[in-house]
Amino acid sequence: MIPELGHAALILALVIAVVQASFPLVGSLAGNGAGTGIGNRPWMAMARPLAYGQFTFLIIAFACLVQAFLASDFSVLYVAQHSNTLLPKPYKVSAVWGGHEGSLLLWVLVMAAWGAAVAAFSKNLPLEVVARVISVLGMIAIGFLLFMLFTSNPFERHFPMPPEGRDLNPLLQDFGLAIHPPMLYMGYVGFSVAFAFAIAALIGGRLDAAWARWSRPWTTVAWVFLTIGIALGSWWAYYELGWGGWWFWDPVENASLMPWLVGTALIHSLAVTEKRGAFKSWTLLLAIFAFSLSLLGTFLVRSGVLTSVHAFATDPERGLFILIFLCIVIGGSLALYAWRAPKVSEGGRFDLVSRESALLGNNLLFVAFTVLVLFGTLAPLIYEAFGWGKISVGFPWFNMMFLALAPFLAILLGIGPAARWKHDDPGRLIKTLWIAFALSVVVLAISALPVFSGGHFWVPIGVALGAWLLFSHATIVRDRLKNKRGFDGWIADLRGNGRSFYGMVTAHMGVAVFIVGVTMVSNFQVEEDVRMSPGDSHELAGYRFEFLGAEKAPGPNYMADRGHFKVYDGDKQITELYPEKRSYLGGGMPMTEAAIDAGLFRDIYISLGEHVGDGDWALRLYYKPYVRWIWLGAILMALGGILAVSDPRYRTARSRSTAPVGGIAARA
Amino acid sequence: MVTASRMALSEIPDFQMYEIGMPALIKSFLLSMLLLTSLTAGAFTLEEFTFDSPEQQAEFRELISKLRCLVCQNESLAGSKAELAQDLRNEVYKMMRAGQSQEEILDFLTTRYGDFVLYSPPLKPSTYILWFGPFVLIGIGAAFMVRALLRKKSAPDAELSDDDRLRLKDMLADRDGKANQS
Numbered sequence: 001m002i003p004e005l006g007h008a009a010l011i012l013a014l015v016i017a018v019v020q021a022s023f024p025l026v027g028s029l030a031g032n033g034a035g036t037g038i039g040n041r042p043w044m045a046m047a048r049p050l051a052y053g054q055f056t057f058l059i060i061a062f063a064c065l066v067q068a069f070l071a072s073d074f075s076v077l078y079v080a081q082h083s084n085t086l087l088p089k090p091y092k093v094s095a096v097w098g099g100h101e102g103s104l105l106l107w108v109l110v111m112a113a114w115g116a117a118v119a120a121f122s123k124n125l126p127l128e129v130v131a132r133v134i135s136v137l138g139m140i141a142i143g144f145l146l147f148m149l150f151t152s153n154p155f156e157r158h159f160p161m162p163p164e165g166r167d168l169n170p171l172l173q174d175f176g177l178a179i180h181p182p183m184l185y186m187g188y189v190g191f192s193v194a195f196a197f198a199i200a201a202l203i204g205g206r207l208d209a210a211w212a213r214w215s216r217p218w219t220t221v222a223w224v225f226l227t228i229g230i231a232l233g234s235w236w237a238y239y240e241l242g243w244g245g246w247w248f249w250d251p252v253e254n255a256s257l258m259p260w261l262v263g264t265a266l267i268h269s270l271a272v273t274e275k276r277g278a279f280k281s282w283t284l285l286l287a288i289f290a291f292s293l294s295l296l297g298t299f300l301v302r303s304g305v306l307t308s309v310h311a312f313a314t315d316p317e318r319g320l321f322i323l324i325f326l327c328i329v330i331g332g333s334l335a336l337y338a339w340r341a342p343k344v345s346e347g348g349r350f351d352l353v354s355r356e357s358a359l360l361g362n363n364l365l366f367v368a369f370t371v372l373v374l375f376g377t378l379a380p381l382i383y384e385a386f387g388w389g390k391i392s393v394g395f396p397w398f399n400m401m402f403l404a405l406a407p408f409l410a411i412l413l414g415i416g417p418a419a420r421w422k423h424d425d426p427g428r429l430i431k432t433l434w435i436a437f438a439l440s441v442v443v444l445a446i447s448a449l450p451v452f453s454g455g456h457f458w459v460p461i462g463v464a465l466g467a468w469l470l471f472s473h474a475t476i477v478r479d480r481l482k483n484k485r486g487f488d489g490w491i492a493d494l495r496g497n498g499r500s501f502y503g504m505v506t507a508h509m510g511v512a513v514f515i516v517g518v519t520m521v522s523n524f525q526v527e528e529d530v531r532m533s534p535g536d537s538h539e540l541a542g543y544r545f546e547f548l549g550a551e552k553a554p555g556p557n558y559m560a561d562r563g564h565f566k567v568y569d570g571d572k573q574i575t576e577l578y579p580e581k582r583s584y585l586g587g588g589m590p591m592t593e594a595a596i597d598a599g600l601f602r603d604i605y606i607s608l609g610e611h612v613g614d615g616d617w618a619l620r621l622y623y624k625p626y627v628r629w630i631w632l633g634a635i636l637m638a639l640g641g642i643l644a645v646s647d648p649r650y651r652t653a654r655s656r657s658t659a660p661v662g663g664i665a666a667r668a
Numbered sequence: 669m670v671t672a673s674r675m676a677l678s679e680i681p682d683f684q685m686y687e688i689g690m691p692a693l694i695k696s697f698l699l700s701m702l703l704l705t706s707l708t709a710g711a712f713t714l715e716e717f718t719f720d721s722p723e724q725q726a727e728f729r730e731l732i733s734k735l736r737c738l739v740c741q742n743e744s745l746a747g748s749k750a751e752l753a754q755d756l757r758n759e760v761y762k763m764m765r766a767g768q769s770q771e772e773i774l775d776f777l778t779t780r781y782g783d784f785v786l787y788s789p790p791l792k793p794s795t796y797i798l799w800f801g802p803f804v805l806i807g808i809g810a811a812f813m814v815r816a817l818l819r820k821k822s823a824p825d826a827e828l829s830d831d832d833r834l835r836l837k838d839m840l841a842d843r844d845g846k847a848n849q850s
Contacts, residue, residue, distance in 0.1 A: 243747045348820075349820060349821070349822075350820050352818075360817065361813070364810060379798050389783060389794065391786075392785070392787050394742075395787060396788030397789065401802060
């Protein structure tokens with residue numbers, strides 16, 4: 001009964017989506033509506049309640065699916081395929097998005113949540129803008145709901161009901177992976193709001209600084225979620241897969257990275273559009289592409305086309321549906337763009353040396369990164385499709401391409417925020433930054449000494465670039481704090497700078513931390529495969545690993561071999577570690593659960609391999625310096641985004657009459 | 669190597685063949701087949717390889733990490749548990765011990781398995797697009813950017829329309845109003 005209720009809720013959500021996609025939009029265009037606030041108010045006013053209704057019915061549908069999982073209702077095919085009575089309760093909930101159908105449901109739920117958030121926190125926006133944005137979101141929802149109902153219904157029953165379900169993929173039975181997809185989807189889907197604002201602006205024909213200001217906090221919030229989502233995925237891969245890597249340039253990883261790269265370009269381009277009114281049509285294009293790449297990522301992952309061009313044929317219905325949907329969304333929005341964008345005035349003159357130029361450089365580099373990732377991900381498919389032979393494009397290619405461009409980005413990142421809008425004097429800029437530059441050169445020289453670099457080419461470069469970002473941003477902050485005199489003046493200056501300024505500095509420091517982390521761990525990590533008997537000791541990177549043996553340790557739905565290690569630094573024992581190897585009762589490959597002693601400057605990582613007889617085990621030991629800085633950098637970037645969004649500037653109401661209810665626009 | 673597991677991130681392969689009521693034997697056989705081909709991640713096998721020096725071990729590790737496990741989704745030889753990967757690792761190890769250079773080993777493997785085995789595609793006419801294409805595209809992008817910059821430099825300042833000016837005034841007035849309140 002409950003699954004049918006969920007099914008019905010999905011259908012009702014579709015009906016609402018259809019109304020939501022049509023009435024508010026038509027209402028906003030009725031009469032002489034475009035941009036003047038006239039139009040059919042009652043129709044436009046339907047937008048908000050519809051957005052809430054959409055969200056409500058999808059919550060009901062989602063709750064029904066959760067209930068089916070908690071009750072282990074194996075007559076629901078999807079539940080039988082992804083759950084099991086032995087599965088621990090938290091994983092029964094996360095199993096809801098453990099497969100194709102459920103992740104789609106999560107996707108539309110998240111989108112409805114964004115829609116409801118737009119409805120709730122847009123009191124200071126003109127009604128016709130809200131109506132159009134919510135209509136565009138409704139259109140996307142129609143596509144996804146049709147897709148679910150016709151090809152991927154999570155509530156499908158099958159009889160007779162099996163006595164037991166297949167287990168959730170053991171890889172997914174993990175905290176990191178339980179929260180990774182929701183975060184990622186919040187980001188992916190969040191760009192649909194930026195997209196909807198862009199389309200609404202194109203429909204209305206008014207593209208100005210106000211549009212950028214409204215769209216900016218939403219875009220930043222989506223970007224923050226995506227940043228956290230990707231970092232979570234990387235962290236999960238690091239500790240769960242047992243090979244100690246944090247990024248493999250796998251197509252599925254790339255699918256999430258592309259929207260992030262364009263999204264990063266977008267939030268910077270929006271800054272220019274908001275502050276200076278320049279880059280308008282470019283910003284629109286980025287908003288369209290950020291969401292299009294989210295959809296493309298979904299298509300790549302869902303259709304099976306990544307495995308091989310031929311895999312696409314194994315489930316052509318789903319793949320074809322997404323492909324057509326993709327064409328409609330991207331083609332339609334680009335056509336709208338081509339029609340409207342030429343009318344956009346490209347205001348905002350600026351000189352070669354200016355903040356605008358630097359941000360344009362940022363955009364060029366981020367778009368270049370995106371093109372690289374897209375190209376590298378699709379190249380094997382293109383080669384196969386055209387009969388040019390089967391090739392693999394893996395980390396050596398991606399690393400080389402990224403390393404060729406990344407230093408330019410880092411150098412530019414130290415200059416851009418110091419430059420003035422519109423026009424800057426090169427002499428002034430040099431005068432401001434020369435100390436930071438000189439200090440970075442000193443760091444470069446010192447870290448290039450064999451003692452520090454160990455002869456690795458990239459070590460001094462990475463460290464010096466990190467230092468350059470630190471010093472240049474320190475300079476920028478200092479310059480912003482010396483406008484007024486005395487301690488009180490200093491405090492006043494400290495407060496005078498908006499939160500978005502501190503947000504920017506924090507996020508950029510995140511980049512510095514990330515660069516240093518990647519550089520250090522890539523060049524200085526030590527790993528070794530060893531065979532150890534109980535009582536053996538092995539030395540690695542100055543640490544002594546003592547193996548005390550392994551024993552059976554049963555879990556709720558698996559049987560584990562658990563190794564016991566003591567790790568010594570000299571004579572001092574620093575930690576005890578228990579790496580596991582689990583065999584899940586649901587079957588499948590054994591899983592390794594690496595044991596990690598995490599630290600700010602180094603991780604010690606042990607992964608249990610095979611039992612090779614007589615209590616001897618094959619093991620993989622790692623010493624990973626600064627690996628935490630990679631995720632710490634991502635956290636700082638996300639924090640920067642949150643700080644920027646909390647800037648009261650975004651809560652400025654549109655007009656006096658609505659001022660009392662303004663103030664929440666950015667708090668989403 | 670991650671991929672099968674990475675696949676899992678966003679999509680666990682749907683086991684379409686899964687049928688309830690199928691005899692257990694067939695079911696487990698099919699499952700194990702599926703798992704072998706599509707879920708070979710999250711675990712690794714380690715043979716015991718011994719080396720003369722840490723440098724040699726590092727070289728071996730680098731080599732196998734750049735080679736693809738041919739039967740896996742997207743895993744390197746270094747990370748794969750598949751049988752073929754084990755065989756190939758052994759083969760690479762033997763060749764190395766026999767004193768063959770990296771190049772000789774890679775040549776041997778590419779003649780046998782094609783370029784697909786290499787994570788870094790070799791530079792040859794058919795891969796020129798792959799290696800140089802991106803730079804051409806970026807060059808074009810940079811040219812457009814420079815053009816845009818030059819045009820911007822000589823562009824007239826943006827003129828606000830009366831309507832914009834009115835709304836701007838409205839916004840500013842509101843902000844000032846708020847500022848006075850606080």
